[in-house]
Amino acid sequence: MAEHRLDEIDRRIIQTLQADGRMSVQDLASRVGLSPSPCARRVRLLEDAGVIEGYVAIVNQEKLGLPVSVFASIKLERQREEELDRFAAAVSRWPEVADCYLMTGQRDYLLRIIVSDLSAYERFLKDKLTRLDNVASIESSFALGKVKHSHSVPVELARV
Template sequence: MPDYKLDDIDRRIVQALQADGRMSNQDLAQKVGLSPSPCARRVRLLEEAGIIEGYVALVNQDKLGLPVSVFASIKLERQREEELDRFGTAVSRWPEVADCYLMTGPRDYLLRIIVADLAAYERFLKDKLTRLDNIASIETSFALGQVKRSFAVPVTLAK
């Protein structure tokens, strides 16, 4: 599908749904200044264009007994495409890995790992991460606290 150009109403729709994905179409239409039918059509077009990828429930990891966020910087021995793909496939299967980014700079990957405690991270490290081939080094940092958490994309900056 060709690039979808957002107008001001589209931006308001995306912002509103990022704030409350369970908002009814009636409430959304009122909030963005449309009648319900055109609003529903625009939401469907935003979904079809891939701008809205889906809807999720935000979960409090602390209340689930998973208070520890670990950031692991991974350096691979080789950065060939098949090695990068193999690493990405492996970490994509592990539920502890919340986020994984291919990076520029001295490290190849940055992972955010969610676990219950230090012992759980040690098990993850020993049983999963260190068993992958091609890992040259792993540097780990533990988050002491969360200053900001956002899943919203800054729609107002979009072209």
């Protein structure tokens, strides 16, 4: 799909929806300075262009009894494409893995894993992560607290 060029109204729409994705078109239109019909059309264009990928509920993991976030750096024995794909496919199936990034530098992957406690993380390691072929090493770091956590993209920095 062709690149979508954002103007100032598109940026305001995105910023406003990132703050409240359940907002009605009427409320959104009034906040960004449009009438409802053109606003709805712009939102649809942003969705069609893939700029807006979807809408979700943001859930508090602690209130669900899952207060522990673990960041695991993974080093693979080999970094061939099929090995990278096999690892990515495996971790994509595991509900404990909230985020997985392919990295540059000393480690190949960085995972954010959400669990209820240290025992649950130990089970995850023993039952899943260490059983994968090609994993050379795992380095775990436990988050002590959350300083900043955002689901928003800094639209004001967008270069399109």
